[in-house]
Every structure is written in structure tokens, then in C-alpha cells.
Amino acid sequence: MKYVSTRDRMRTYTAAEAIVKGISDDGGLIVPSSFPVLNEAKFDALLGMDYPERVASILADYLDDFSFEELLGYANKAYSRFDGDPCPVVKVDDGLYMLELWHGPTCAFKDMALTLLPHLMVASKRKLGDDCRTLILVATSGDTGKAALEGFRDVEGTEIIVFYPVDGVSAMQKRQMITQRGKNVHVAGIKGNFDDAQTAVKKVFTDPDAVARLKARGIEMSSANSINWGRLAPQIAYYVSAYCDLVNAGEIEQGERINFVVPTGNFGNILAGYYAYRMGLPVHKLIVASNANNILTDFFSTGSYDVEREFYKTMSPSMDILVSSNLERLLFEVMGRDSVKIREIYAELAETGRFELDLSELDLSVFEAGWASEEETKETIATFFDLDEEGYVLDPHTAVAVSVYNEYSLETDDETPTVIVSTASPYKFACDVYNAIAGAHEKDPDKAVTKLQLFTAAECPSAIAELDSLPVRHTTVIEREDVKKAVFDFVAGE
Numbered sequence: 001m002k003y004v005s006t007r008d009r010m011r012t013y014t015a016a017e018a019i020v021k022g023i024s025d026d027g028g029l030i031v032p033s034s035f036p037v038l039n040e041a042k043f044d045a046l047l048g049m050d051y052p053e054r055v056a057s058i059l060a061d062y063l064d065d066f067s068f069e070e071l072l073g074y075a076n077k078a079y080s081r082f083d084g085d086p087c088p089v090v091k092v093d094d095g096l097y098m099l100e101l102w103h104g105p106t107c108a109f110k111d112m113a114l115t116l117l118p119h120l121m122v123a124s125k126r127k128l129g130d131d132c133r134t135l136i137l138v139a140t141s142g143d144t145g146k147a148a149l150e151g152f153r154d155v156e157g158t159e160i161i162v163f164y165p166v167d168g169v170s171a172m173q174k175r176q177m178i179t180q181r182g183k184n185v186h187v188a189g190i191k192g193n194f195d196d197a198q199t200a201v202k203k204v205f206t207d208p209d210a211v212a213r214l215k216a217r218g219i220e221m222s223s224a225n226s227i228n229w230g231r232l233a234p235q236i237a238y239y240v241s242a243y244c245d246l247v248n249a250g251e252i253e254q255g256e257r258i259n260f261v262v263p264t265g266n267f268g269n270i271l272a273g274y275y276a277y278r279m280g281l282p283v284h285k286l287i288v289a290s291n292a293n294n295i296l297t298d299f300f301s302t303g304s305y306d307v308e309r310e311f312y313k314t315m316s317p318s319m320d321i322l323v324s325s326n327l328e329r330l331l332f333e334v335m336g337r338d339s340v341k342i343r344e345i346y347a348e349l350a351e352t353g354r355f356e357l358d359l360s361e362l363d364l365s366v367f368e369a370g371w372a373s374e375e376e377t378k379e380t381i382a383t384f385f386d387l388d389e390e391g392y393v394l395d396p397h398t399a400v401a402v403s404v405y406n407e408y409s410l411e412t413d414d415e416t417p418t419v420i421v422s423t424a425s426p427y428k429f430a431c432d433v434y435n436a437i438a439g440a441h442e443k444d445p446d447k448a449v450t451k452l453q454l455f456t457a458a459e460c461p462s463a464i465a466e467l468d469s470l471p472v473r474h475t476t477v478i479e480r481e482d483v484k485k486a487v488f489d490f491v492a493g494e
């Protein structure tokens, strides 16, 4: 399978190149040139597999420079770091399920891909005969940073720097990052929001001077952000796997369509769902759920994408994003893979902060979109907990999805079986979750963890329980203009 750039269809890459590069030289995103087909035979085989096998089987069709056995080896390594089933489907009501993607080392869905990516990346470099060290640069809105640090920690031949917005992540997320262990890890706060951090990091990637100076030191940059194909591809697997689990459990018939509701920020998670749909997974609706930063809700209802708007800090910080990078990949698909047009609208976006498309010309029929305010999110956490005796505890991101789904189902009476994609452990956001459920005002995250445990009897993951005993190892905070300088300070000894 060949890969192409969204901004130049003639520019092709192999899978290994796509994973090592992260982003195309022309600033476009790297996408598969076609979608492998999930036919009945393939589907039947997947039903009988465990999760690492399903991942390897799906990836083998995309990453054809890798063998199934090789991929299975990496998947087994990656998913052995999870606590039990890597992505259980939990029934919470008739026809309503939670796909829990947070049983990995950092308790958020980013682990689903970031435990696997380092293996794919190191192997890709080997295949390309590339003996440069890889420098992973990450801009994080909270969860990616920690998951990337854990994934790449002490991986031979790699170095990782994570930039997070100092005041834009939860107390728990920040603590997870600044206590990170590992010989090859660096963490810096940026004064600014996530978009500032992402823009600054992207700039270094495409800065010819930075590229050349690093190269002279035997270092190449790559990305672990969800623009990297090696991040996106593994995420396709859990959509297919959830579907298989529902068939195996007798909850749905094979071939029956289902909905997925996805709490969305950078559009990576839901895009993987769209790719699964394009491969033939029977999907009725993919519901894009946003928080108060609802640029995507506006885009899907009007065709206008306008980043010149107020930025809100919410209790679902991993979705506090205005520029949803992976939307470019969707637009490429629904605009007839016309890379000239994509180049035009992204040039317009860079220049004016907006673009507008005629929705009637695009096939977005599988998508629905909605958003939840902070008040609605809080209310949803509380009412969902009170729904039944078990008291299912939602994290704020997942609560956004549930709130949007509730509204959708009221408006449409759609009774299609629905999977809510649950993206984080509630303990990662213990203060907001506890306060919503108990009507309290706890501000100390450690106390909130303890109280939430007592109040709900939901189990606290050990990765979070141990946090308050770990020493702080990373204290650097920089201006957003100084990202490039920080890179060289950290890794090049200048």
C-alpha cells in the first residue's frame, strides 16, 4: 500500500516512511492511497481473535512492509502493558455500551496507540536502513504527552520532548508529566494554550534550519501527535474489535449497523472510526461530540470552519482545541481526494483563520455533530451515576459524548445500538468528577481521588494512586517563541 500527502497526491510514501516522517514534507498529512476491505471472511476470522491479533490483522493490510507475525509481536508487547482486556465493551443500558479505552499505563485512550507506536517507529527506521536517532516532538493538550512519554521512555534510539500548555491541563495530567521517569525524556511547559503549543511545534518540524542542524548531529524529528499515521492506524482496530465483541456477545447481528459517539478534539479518534466505516464496518452514525470549543459542531452544521473565536478552558481539557488537525484527512476523502483544493483551503486557513465549504457537495452523511456546555457535562456525570445501582462513573470527556448522545437520541428517536467511546478514567479528572457527583467543591486532586473512591466504589488505577508519592523531575517553563531554542537546549547540547 502506498501513502500520499493530502496536499500533493503525487507525493508518495511507504508505510515505514509515513510512520518515521509523521508529516509530509509539504506540510500535508499522510494518508493511505486506498482502504483495505473488511469482507466477510476477514470479519469471520476477526471474531475469533483476541485484541492483539485483531490489531495485527487490521494493521497488516495497511502496513504491508510489515508481516502479520511481526505486528503481532509488537501488539502483544504493547497491550500486555494494559490492565486486563485493553478495550472492554461494557453494557450500561439496553442497546447502549461503553467502549473503555483507558485501561493502559496512563489511563486515557492515547495509550491504545502510543504503546504500539514506538515499536512501529523503531522497526520502520530499521526497514529504511536509517540509523539516525529519532527525536519525538509532542504538543499535548494533556493526555497525549503522558502517554507518549510512557510509550517512548527508554526506547533505544529515541529521544522525546513534550510541550504542554502550563495552565491548560488538569492538575493530575500535569503531575503525571512532570514526574515522568526515563533517560530519554524531556518535558517543558509553554506559556499559552494548546493551539499555541501545537503551532509552535509544527513550525519547528518544517523549519529547514532546525532540520539541518539536527541532521548534522545525527538526529531526525518525528511526531507522536495524532497526525502521525502510526498513531491513527492502531485506533482503527478498536472500532472493529468493539463491533466483534458485540456480535460475539449476541448483542447485535453480524451486519447490523451501530452508532459510535466520540468525544472529539483533534479529530484523530473519530477519524479512525471513519476509516473503519470506509473499510466496510457497518456504521449507521459517527457522532462528533465537542465541548464548548465547538468549532466542529459549527463546521458540520454550516460548512464554515472559523478558528477566530473565543477559546474556552473546560473540564475536558483534552478537547480544548480549535484547530482539529485530522479534519484535513477527512476533507481529503470527501472532497474527491483533490489535493489541490485541500492545499487551497489550508492556505486560506493559514492566511485568514477560516474557510467555508458547501456541505451539499460533500458526503458527510455518516456524521452527526453536537456539543455540551460545562453545565450539561456536570449534570450528565451526576445523572449517569445515579441511573443504576452500579453507578457508572464518567470522566468529563466521556460525559460530553453521553450528553451529546442524549440530545441526539431525543431529537431523532434513533434506536440503533450505540457505543459511547469512553476515553479516560474518571480518576484522571477526580476533582471535577467528584464535585459533579457529590455536589462538592473539592480542589485538591489527591483528596478528590480518595473521596471519589469512597463515594463511588469505582476502582482507582494504580498509575494514579501512586502519583502523590513521585518526585517532580521536570520544571522547565518557556515562552511560546522559544520552542526551537528549547529543542536544541534539550537534545543538541548547544
Ligand SMILES: *Cc1c(COP(=O)(O)O)cnc(C)c1O
Pocket: 108, 109, 110, 143, 144, 226, 263, 264, 265, 266, 267, 268, 269, 270, 318, 319, 397, 423, 424
Ligand atoms: C485526546 C483525547 C480526546 C480527543 O481525541 P482526538 O483524537 O484528539 O479527537 C478525548 N478524550 C480524551 C480523554 C483524550 O485524551
